[in-house]
Amino acid sequence: MASSTPEPATATLLERAQTFLSENKRAVLLGTAAALAVGGVAYYAATSSRPRGAGDVEKGARKEKKEKKSGKGGKKKKTVKDVDGPILEERERPKAKVEEEDALLGTPLTAEQIAAMSEEERTRLAASFKEKGNAAYKDRRFAQAAVFYTRAIEVTPKPEPVFYSNRAACYVNMQPPQLDLVVEDCDAALKLDSNYVKALNRRAIALEGLDRLDEALRDFTAATILDKFANQGTAQAVERVLQKLATKKAQEILANREPRLPSFTFISAYFAAFRPRPHPALPAEPSTGDQTLHLALQALDSADYAHAVTLVNEAIEQGISWDEGRAEAFNLRGTFKFLTGDVPGAKADLQASLEVLPTFTQSLVKLASVHMEQGDAQAAFKCFDDAIKVDEKDPDIYYHRGQVLFIMNEFTQAAENYTKSTELDDSFVFTHIQLAVAQYKSGNLASSMATFRRTLKAFPQRSEPHNYYGELLLDQQRYEDAVEKFERAVELEKLKSPPNVLPLVNKGLALYQWKQDIGAAERCCAEALRIDPECEAAVATLAQLSLQQSKIEQAVEYFGRQSALARSEPELVNALTYQYASMSQVEFLKNYPQMAAQLSALARGI
Numbered sequence: 001m002a003s004s005t006p007e008p009a010t011a012t013l014l015e016r017a018q019t020f021l022s023e024n025k026r027a028v029l030l031g032t033a034a035a036l037a038v039g040g041v042a043y044y045a046a047t048s049s050r051p052r053g054a055g056d057v058e059k060g061a062r063k064e065k066k067e068k069k070s071g072k073g074g075k076k077k078k079t080v081k082d083v084d085g086p087i088l089e090e091r092e093r094p095k096a097k098v099e100e101e102d103a104l105l106g107t108p109l110t111a112e113q114i115a116a117m118s119e120e121e122r123t124r125l126a127a128s129f130k131e132k133g134n135a136a137y138k139d140r141r142f143a144q145a146a147v148f149y150t151r152a153i154e155v156t157p158k159p160e161p162v163f164y165s166n167r168a169a170c171y172v173n174m175q176p177p178q179l180d181l182v183v184e185d186c187d188a189a190l191k192l193d194s195n196y197v198k199a200l201n202r203r204a205i206a207l208e209g210l211d212r213l214d215e216a217l218r219d220f221t222a223a224t225i226l227d228k229f230a231n232q233g234t235a236q237a238v239e240r241v242l243q244k245l246a247t248k249k250a251q252e253i254l255a256n257r258e259p260r261l262p263s264f265t266f267i268s269a270y271f272a273a274f275r276p277r278p279h280p281a282l283p284a285e286p287s288t289g290d291q292t293l294h295l296a297l298q299a300l301d302s303a304d305y306a307h308a309v310t311l312v313n314e315a316i317e318q319g320i321s322w323d324e325g326r327a328e329a330f331n332l333r334g335t336f337k338f339l340t341g342d343v344p345g346a347k348a349d350l351q352a353s354l355e356v357l358p359t360f361t362q363s364l365v366k367l368a369s370v371h372m373e374q375g376d377a378q379a380a381f382k383c384f385d386d387a388i389k390v391d392e393k394d395p396d397i398y399y400h401r402g403q404v405l406f407i408m409n410e411f412t413q414a415a416e417n418y419t420k421s422t423e424l425d426d427s428f429v430f431t432h433i434q435l436a437v438a439q440y441k442s443g444n445l446a447s448s449m450a451t452f453r454r455t456l457k458a459f460p461q462r463s464e465p466h467n468y469y470g471e472l473l474l475d476q477q478r479y480e481d482a483v484e485k486f487e488r489a490v491e492l493e494k495l496k497s498p499p500n501v502l503p504l505v506n507k508g509l510a511l512y513q514w515k516q517d518i519g520a521a522e523r524c525c526a527e528a529l530r531i532d533p534e535c536e537a538a539v540a541t542l543a544q545l546s547l548q549q550s551k552i553e554q555a556v557e558y559f560g561r562q563s564a565l566a567r568s569e570p571e572l573v574n575a576l577t578y579q580y581a582s583m584s585q586v587e588f589l590k591n592y593p594q595m596a597a598q599l600s601a602l603a604r605g606i
Contacts, residue, residue, distance in 0.1 A: 109155060119157045126156035126163070133166060146170040161189035165199045172202060182206035194592070197223050201234060204241075213245040214580075221584040222591065238581075246576035250569050259340040262567050263534035265501055267305050267339060273403075274362065275396055275428055280324040289318030293329050300332070303498075309336045327357035335366060341567045343373050361387040365400045372404055373568075380404055395424035399431050406434065411442040429459045433468050440472055448472065463492035467503045470510070479514030486510060501528035505537045518545055536565050543578070552589075556582045 114122065133148030149167035156163065168185035171178040186203035189196055204219035220237045229235055261267060279297045282290055296311035312332045320326045334349030347370045353363040368383035384401045387394065402417030418435040421428070436451035452469045459465055470485030489503035508524030511517045522545055528538040543558035559579030566572035589596055 108151065114155050117155075122155050122157045126152040126160070129155065130163060130166070133170075137166070137170060140173075142170040142173045146174075159188075159192055161192040161196050161199065164189040164192075165196065165202065168199070168202045168206075172205065177206075177209065179206040179209045183210070195226055197226050200226070201237075204237065208237075208241055208244075213241055213248065217241045217245055217580060217584050218587055221581075222588050225585075225588060225595065226592075238584075242577050242581055243573075245580055246573045249576050249580075250566075250572040253563070253572060254341075254569060259337070259342055261305055261309065261336070262339055263536060263565065264303070264305070264498060264532050265535050265537075266567075268303060268500065270335075270339060271300070273400070273430060275425065277362075280322075280328055282325075283322050287319060287321045289315045289320045290322070290325055292318055293320055293325055296332065297328070305336075308332070312336070323356050327353045327360050327363065329353075330356065331360065331363045331366065334363075338366070338370060338373075339567070343370060346370050347374075359390045361391050361394045361397060364390070365397055368400065368404065372407070377404070377408070393424060395421040395428065395431070397421075398424070399428070399434070402431075402434060402438070406438060406441075409441075411438045414438045415442065429455065429462050429464055432458070433464055437468065437472070461492065461495075463489040463500065463503060466492065467506060470503075470506060474506070474510050474513070477513075479510055482510045483507060483514065498531055501532045501535050502537060504528040504531075505535065505541055509541060512545070518549060521545055534565055536562060539565060547582070552582050552586050556586060 117125070129148045129152035133145045133152065136142075136145035136148060146167050149163050149170065152160070152163045153167070164185040168182045168189070171181040171185065183203055183206050186199045186206070189199040190203070193199070200219045200223040204216045204223065207213075207216035207219060217238065220234055220241055224231070224234045224238050227234060279294070282294055286294070292311055292315035296308050296315055299305075299308040299311055312329055316326075316329050316333060320329055330349045330353035334346045334353065337343075337349060338346035347367065350363050350367040350370060353360055354367070357363075364383045364387040368380040368387075371377070371379040371383065381401070381404075384397060384404075387397045391397075398417045398421040402414040402421065405411075405414035405417060415435055415438040418431045418438060421431045422435065426432075432451065432455040436448045436455065439445075439451060440448035449472075452465060452472070455465045456469065466485045466489040470482045470489065473479075473482035473485060486503050486507035490499075490507060493499035493501075493503055504524045505528050508521035508528075511524070512521035522542065525538040525542045525545075528535050529542075532538075539558055539562045543555050543562060546552070546555035546558060556579060559575055559582060562575040563572055563579055566575050
């Protein structure tokens with residue numbers, strides 16, 4: 001998440017993968033190799049407790065009634081494929097003796113009476129009941145209309161899906177809506193005609209109202225694709241239900257999931273954003289807790305994050321004998337809680353650290369990040385101001401204040417803070433990198449490139465300047481130059497153990513954008529996951545590449561992995577949204593295998 005990531009430049013890689021998915025939501029549904037740019041994802045919330053779509057049913061019926069009164073469109077017949085027409089489908093009534101049929105409409109027929117009629121008589125009578133139902137429906141007498149459709153169902157010699165669908169429309173509009181009956185009737189209609197789009201939409205509306213969101217998504221997805229994406233209301237319903245479903249599932253997952261650390265790449269990037277400082281010296285006669293804290297800090301230095309978490313928890317439980325050590329322990333435990341997504345726990349520990357040692361500027365800086373995670377920018381900047389009052393010479397304060405301003409798109413102010421941080425200590429590579437990125441975001445391309453060139457010269461053995469310079473080159477579509485920078489970053493990272501894998505993923509994305517070389521991109525991401533199995537950017541990119549190749553089931557697996565790696569609710573909702581969108585498309589192809597070829601043609605614009 002941007003507010004919790006110490007390096008926005010680092011975050012851009014995962015953001016690019018997510019942006020691709022947002023811009024290709026139609027490709028998620030279609031599951032084709034064609035790259036389709038159809039704009040960002042927008043989610044629409046229901047505006048009332050009444051099931052969405054019921055008002056549209058009434059509107060359609062009123063519209064038809066108005067047209068007939070005015071003489072416009074009165075003779076035009078609507079079919080089940082109509083997008084804008086009334087929800088009730090009209091068919092031409094066979095010629096018959098109307099007087100004889102009307103005599104039968106007022107009294108329910110017995111099974112014996114129906115059996116005694118000819119097939120032709122039953123067909124004519126069913127049509128009459130249907131027309132009576134249509135008239136009652138248009139007069140908003142929904143219960144009576146439902147009775148007429150029921151009689152049509154009883155007498156017809158050949159089951160008609162329209163009878164069930166029209167009765168379902170009545171149940172939708174009753175007060176309260178009879179949603180279970182809507183589902184039953186649409187089930188019957190769709191057994192008779194699986195391509196019946198209006199029945200799919202009605203059932204989806206009812207299922208959404210019943211909070212059966214998985215099934216509602218299935219139906220809205222099928223209706224959208226069968227309509228060839230022509231009905232914007234249905235397409236918006238897919239997005240609305242996706243958002244509801246993903247949010248609901250995310251909350252359930254987070255409520256039951258044990259806290260877990262994010263990927264090594266993410267954690268190492270977080271700690272790398274703070275300048276190294278000496279650990280507090282142990283007292284002359286250290287307690288057991290003091291010694292355990294010392295071990296925790298050693299594990300942190302070795303990037304053994306799992307042991308560092310265990311040891312710092314044990315140290316606090318055992319008791320730490322001196323104030324500086326207790327402040328350090330709460331700071332470290334709060335940091336790990338923040339990284340696992342336990343924002344309230346992180347806030348409590350960082351505040352405890354400051355209660356013990358109010359002059360601990362790093363705890364103030366980290367507390368600012370917690371406030372930003374909670375959306376309280378005012379409290380975050382107060383933490384920075386308090387830290388400056390304690391030690392105005394601490395360069396980390398200005399670097400991280402610059403990061404918050406960067407996230408807020410205040411690039412000029414961010415650059416000023418990076419410059420101040422560098423003036424206090426020019427040995428920290430990330431202040432130089434972020435200054436160059438902020439200049440680039442401000443539109444100062446020449447200054448940005450010059451800053452990067454100086455940074456490359458000043459830090460020849462650091463991979464980060466090559467990697468982030470490559471990202472800006474990639475943004476300019478200078479693919480060959482970008483790949484060269486990423487490759488240099490990969491070579492420098494090989495000197496570390498374990499290496500940072502982001503340059504590998506960047507290289508894969510660059511090769512794909514440059515040469516459409518999916519195989520090379522996949523190999524880069526696979527190598528990244530071999531080194532760091534929990535690298536979110538690699539997983540997100542592989543999901544994207546799977547969609548590009550119509551490997552929808554494989555994409556579902558990657559989205560599932562991304563969901564498992566998600567650290568916060570917004571990240572989890574995002575991953576689940578695409579996971580469920582892909583799953584609904586897989587289910588559509590299973591239910592409508594004959595549509596596979598048409599889907600590919602539709603995606604290619606044929």
